[in-house]
Amino acid sequence: DQQVKQNSPSLSVQEGRISILNCDYTNSMFDYFLWYKKYPAEGPTFLISISSIKDKNEDGRFTVFLNKSAKHLSLHIVPSQPGDSAVYFCAAQLGTSYGKLTFGQGTILTVHP
Amino acid sequence: DTAVSQTPKYLVTQMGNDKSIKCEQNLGHDTMYWYKQDSKKFLKIMFSYNNKELIINETVPNRFSPKSPDKAHLNLHINSLELGDSAVYFCASDAGQAGGPFQETQYFGPGTRLLVL
Numbered sequence: 001d002q003q004v005k006q007n008s009p010s011l012s013v014q015e016g017r018i019s020i021l022n023c024d025y026t027n028s029m030f031d032y033f034l035w036y037k038k039y040p041a042e043g044p045t046f047l048i049s050i051s052s053i054k055d056k057n058e059d060g061r062f063t064v065f066l067n068k069s070a071k072h073l074s075l076h077i078v079p080s081q082p083g084d085s086a087v088y089f090c091a092a093q094l095g096t097s098y099g100k101l102t103f104g105q106g107t108i109l110t111v112h113p
Numbered sequence: 114d115t116a117v118s119q120t121p122k123y124l125v126t127q128m129g130n131d132k133s134i135k136c137e138q139n140l141g142h143d144t145m146y147w148y149k150q151d152s153k154k155f156l157k158i159m160f161s162y163n164n165k166e167l168i169i170n171e172t173v174p175n176r177f178s179p180k181s182p183d184k185a186h187l188n189l190h191i192n193s194l195e196l197g198d199s200a201v202y203f204c205a206s207d208a209g210q211a212g213g214p215f216q217e218t219q220y221f222g223p224g225t226r227l228l229v230l
Contacts, residue, residue: 041224043117043205043220044203044221046218046219089156099144099146099168099169099207099209100161104155105154
């Protein structure tokens with residue numbers, strides 16, 4: 001039973017355009033959400049997060065949106081750069097289970113020059 | 114300087130063997146984790162230790178035994194390896210306290226690619 005899902009295995013965009021990566025979850029008790037980025041042969045690295053009490057968090061070119069009623073979050077990258085090409089993982093956490101992240105299966109983003 | 118390191122990076126072994134994967138972090142963190150990335154690419158938590166104490170123990174076969182000799186190290190020993198154990202295993206650490214209210218960023222190692230033949 002996968003509680004966090006990223007239904008798009010891959011996404012391809014042109015440099016300078018917007019990249020939108022999506023994530024859906026089923027457990028309404030999740031109260032913290034994160035995005036991680038992973039390059040080949042490396043471990044995931046933290047990118048941005050959002051608490052369930054917010055609906056938007058922005059950090060430079062990266063913005064995460066949370067729609068609790070739809071149990072959906074998205075990561076927007078504007079403008080996209082070739083160096084953003086990587087696998088992006090969405091993760092969620094219950095407030096009562098500190099540190100126990102539930103990950104999606106990742107979306108491969110390719111940004112073409 | 115590597116923050117979270119794992120050895121070996123690659124491990125190819127026969128079914129039935131016993132193997133260990135080592136993890137070390139030099140970030141001064143109190144909490145360490147083991148994750149398994151299966152063939153469907155989901156990263157799933159296996160164990161978590163806080164200052165050498167087991168905090169999270171997911172439904173993992175008891176052939177898997179974590180050991181934390183000190184808070185900077187968390188090793189994973191696997192007995193009687195099976196084909197289904199083939200995966201990428203990631204170690205991670207963070208500065209959090211088990212049960213604490215604050216969210217801390219987890220830092221991941223580069224992964225150990227295990228192939229059981």
